[in-house]
Amino acid sequence: MVSSTRGRYALRVLIDIAENSHGEYIAMKDVAARQEISLKYLEKILPILVSHHLVEGIHGKGGGYRLSRDPSEYTVGEILRLTENDIAPVACLQNDALPCSRAANCRTLPMWEELDRRISEYLDSITLADLMRSTEAAQDSIAASGRV
Amino acid sequence: MVSSTRGRYALRVLIDIAENSHGEYIAMKDVAARQEISLKYLEKILPILVSHHLVEGIHGKGGGYRLSRDPSEYTVGEILRLTENDIAPVACLQNDALPCSRAANCRTLPMWEELDRRISEYLDSITLADLMRSTEAAQDSIAASGRV
DNA sequence: TAATTTACCCACTACTTTGGTAGGTATATT
DNA sequence: AATATACCTACCAAAGTAGTGGGTAAATTA
Numbered sequence: 001m002v003s004s005t006r007g008r009y010a011l012r013v014l015i016d017i018a019e020n021s022h023g024e025y026i027a028m029k030d031v032a033a034r035q036e037i038s039l040k041y042l043e044k045i046l047p048i049l050v051s052h053h054l055v056e057g058i059h060g061k062g063g064g065y066r067l068s069r070d071p072s073e074y075t076v077g078e079i080l081r082l083t084e085n086d087i088a089p090v091a092c093l094q095n096d097a098l099p100c101s102r103a104a105n106c107r108t109l110p111m112w113e114e115l116d117r118r119i120s121e122y123l124d125s126i127t128l129a130d131l132m133r134s135t136e137a138a139q140d141s142i143a144a145s146g147r148v
Numbered sequence: 149m150v151s152s153t154r155g156r157y158a159l160r161v162l163i164d165i166a167e168n169s170h171g172e173y174i175a176m177k178d179v180a181a182r183q184e185i186s187l188k189y190l191e192k193i194l195p196i197l198v199s200h201h202l203v204e205g206i207h208g209k210g211g212g213y214r215l216s217r218d219p220s221e222y223t224v225g226e227i228l229r230l231t232e233n234d235i236a237p238v239a240c241l242q243n244d245a246l247p248c249s250r251a252a253n254c255r256t257l258p259m260w261e262e263l264d265r266r267i268s269e270y271l272d273s274i275t276l277a278d279l280m281r282s283t284e285a286a287q288d289s290i291a292a293s294g295r296v
Numbered sequence: 297t298a299a300t301t302t303a304c305c306c307a308c309t310a311c312t313t314t315g316g317t318a319g320g321t322a323t324a325t326t
Numbered sequence: 327a328a329t330a331t332a333c334c335t336a337c338c339a340a341a342g343t344a345g346t347g348g349g350t351a352a353a354t355t356a
Contacts, residue, residue: 207354317338
């Protein structure tokens, strides 16, 4: 699994903040309701985003979170690398992997490396701005209208 | 994780059989020794390959396994789909996934679908024959020789 | 026929990750 | 002072991973 709920929820939260805010702070209570994600679980994900300066949070009434940058300046790859343990497709390519004594003669390693490269390349090519307002339904309606 | 040890070992076993056999049966004891994988664990993986007719096994002295087809007729994607629970990069695209009520409005689903498509396309484009004799070392020596 | 070698089968276990929940504290606003 | 919010720590249930142990069945060889 490249992405578990933690990474996927992180993406959805950031998109929700981007879509519902124009600089003001958004309460997680509202995001949780809109995204149908438990508030308690969101509270475990947000500190990761705060500590890496993807969002800024303020306490107290009227508080919440806002993005630190423009949506076009976040890539999906960056967000997943922070929230997932590792996005490598196989254990031997994970950051904490022990060196493998068979690596130099491994018949499959070059393939895994190329797959890893392709996954990263794709995820790094997509920004939060690309994801905003993007849905299957929207794409279908574009297709139906002939605007393809 | 796209591939756990089960799928990776399955690939290595099939490559080992392909490289060390010319039609005769190869004992798992020997594959286990060459690949440094526990024989007991291999014995859990092979029945999966037998039941899907990727290999044929015979009992008794001189027995073992051999490939059912030419190495060029196995794709990595096919092998991993049999040995891994699922190679989808996210839970909502797995075969046994429950329908998601948010799918039509999900901002991230099209991206996950495209990622899934790219992973499958790549893994389906590589055959066992491609992997045989392929190593980093071999690629390095090709590069060093200027034969790139 | 007996011994040996191999595939094959079933039960069990230790460990890690995932996806949460519970209950509270700190901080800011009204 | 009351309220609303972020933030923190601990805990838990379920599932998946990566095995091990202890056999049985079938084929070959001596």
